[in-house]
Amino acid sequence: MSDVDEVEKSDVLGPQQMRSLRESKVRVNIFEGAIRSGKTIVSLLRFLMAVLFAKGGVIVVIARTRDSAYRNVFEPLMTPGLFGPLARLVHYTAGAPTGRILGRTVHVLGASDAKSEKVLRGLTVALAYVDEVTVIPEEFFTQLLGRMSPPGAKLFGTTNPDSPAHWLKVKFLDRITTGGLVGWRSWHFQLDDNPALTEEYKNQIKSEFTGLWFKRFVQGLWVAAEGAVFDMWDPEKHTIPWDDLPQMRELISVSLDYGTTNPTAALLLGVSAEVDMYGRAAPRLFFVDEYRHDSKLAQQKLTDSELARDLILWLNGIHLPASTSITLLPRFTIIDPSAASFKVELRKTHGITSTDADNDVLYGIRTLASLVASGKLLVAAPTNANPDRGCPGFISEAPGYVWDPKHTLKGEDKPLKIADHSLDAARYGITTTENIWRRFIKLAA
Known part of the structure; x- marks a missing residue:
């Protein structure tokens, strides 16, 4: 699920996008928040910049499946309307184990269940991009952090909010807020942070979701699930x-x-x-x-x-x-x-x-x-x-x-x-x- 549609309408980054682009220089950088908020595109832009300087290990792109990696990561990167001439330097075939970005080999990993963390064993990771961190098993993410041993290794990840008790929030994001986690930064995105969206489109998105899904997808809140699963059902x-x-x-x-x-x-x-x-x-x-x-x-x-x-x-x-x-x-x-x-x-x-x-x-x-x-x-x-x-x-x-x-x-x-x-x-x-x-x-x- 990518932000391609709305970003194609504008080549201007909003203040929150610019801020995250400037500040995402630490070991682990998480872009989280509402759908259509522009977090995916700015995180990919930052990842492209990091590819040029990654050394001491492999570069990995991680998603729930390789198909979702193609859809959410490589397809936007290969779109000239988003990344201009750089798009010609990104090559990936859906489902393939590797791709090429700016002349560098990139390993593409699916992480759909806890057993998938075995594919990380033996790798030394210099740079990682993780699509939708909350749908990645905790064991996989923990293994990934342990594999990021080269000096200057970095991770860029995106996610929509989940339960306030989700492992990503409790074990990591909350500790960033309290200052108890060194080498991590996160940036929260809302619909208004995407300058490409019209008021009409934002109102349309807001009208489509209710209840839990409105709070998580539109307001970008980490809230607990309660009541009807499909509370929008009519x-x-x-x-x-x-x-x-x-x-x-x-x-x-x-x-x-x-x-x-x-x-x-x-x-x-x-x-x-x-x-x-x-x-x-x-x-x-x-x-x-x-x-x-x-x-x-x-x-x-x-x-x-x-x-x-x-x-x-x-x-x-x-x-x-x-x-x-x-x-x-x-x-x-x-x-x-x-x-x-x-x-x-x-x-x-x-x-x-x-x-x-x-x-x-x-x-x-x-x-x-x-x-x-x-x-x-x-x-x-x-x-x-x-x-x-x-x-x-x-x-x-x-x-x-x-x-x-x-x-x-x-x-x-x-x-x-x-x-x-x-x-x-x-x-x-x-x-x-x-x-x-x-x-x-x-x-x-």
């Missing part, structure tokens, strides 16, 4: 009658949350072929249809064989109105990582190779919330004419999906595991296919 705004679905460009995935005693839910995710009033592409994401088997309601448990056969029959059915029909099956079949036996059944009996779902719960919730809030994800609702189409499970679960107050007291963001099966399936589809739909859909960061 069926009038965020659903569309199944009969009114627009033409789809493709069906990206079917994603499934597997259950035996609990319901099994699967959702079809599509990206639309919509255009705006000027004929320009204006795609949105849609959950177009849903499969659901609740053994308690049906008073019948299905074996893996029966469930797979039932799912295949559903997949081969009608999922879009006749006016929008496309004959392609979804590109990916994404399955709950715990459903090992069901994945085997799909492969052996039906020849379907599935992809393990990305099960990063908090990242998935945050991404899903951003899409819903910005109106870039809509959910198809059943109609009188087609009561068996659409995603009634998602629509019924969304309003009651709440943060667990017991975990909130511990400083953790965790939702209650109650009536969340369609929501889990939706999260799997959105997070696992992010590198696909991000080609069409942009989100504020």
Whole structure:
């Protein structure tokens, strides 16, 4: 999630950007705050300057995945409208283990789970850029700090706020404030710190988020999660009658949350072929249809064989109105990582190779919330004419999906595991296919 869109409108840095650019000369430099506040671009500019002087070790770029490193770091750096002639000196292919910046080799590391810290072992790091520090495992970040042993080694990192009990805030940022942490600096960014944003655009951003997400993403506050997870959810705004679905460009995935005693839910995710009033592409994401088997309601448990056969029959059915029909099956079949036996059944009996779902719960919730809030994800609702189409499970679960107050007291963001099966399936589809739909859909960061 990059700041490319708004910075392309202006080549002027604001006072907070200039201040952070001048002062970010210490060992660890953290740029944190609201989305669209200009923190990403100024941190990348500072990183470029540091690349020229890094010595004694390797240069690393770290993000949740290599795909997000491409999207949030290298894509802006390779944009001439942002970095002028320097953009021609940055080279990276999405997913590759290394890139080139100003003639220097840069190692690109994904840090999606605690085990990923093993990739750092053996490295001596002279310079690091960390995208979205709060989604990096603490063990990885700690290992990285330990690898920054050369004299003059530096780290530049960005992040949106999280829980006030997040390890980054408690163990590091709070200690900067009290003067107990040597060699660290941080700069807080708000929407008004980005001179490229118009008042109209800022008001639009402010209107899209509510509750927790408004406080974190817009106000840039480190606040605890409480109440509804999707407190912005409004069926009038965020659903569309199944009969009114627009033409789809493709069906990206079917994603499934597997259950035996609990319901099994699967959702079809599509990206639309919509255009705006000027004929320009204006795609949105849609959950177009849903499969659901609740053994308690049906008073019948299905074996893996029966469930797979039932799912295949559903997949081969009608999922879009006749006016929008496309004959392609979804590109990916994404399955709950715990459903090992069901994945085997799909492969052996039906020849379907599935992809393990990305099960990063908090990242998935945050991404899903951003899409819903910005109106870039809509959910198809059943109609009188087609009561068996659409995603009634998602629509019924969304309003009651709440943060667990017991975990909130511990400083953790965790939702209650109650009536969340369609929501889990939706999260799997959105997070696992992010590198696909991000080609069409942009989100504020």
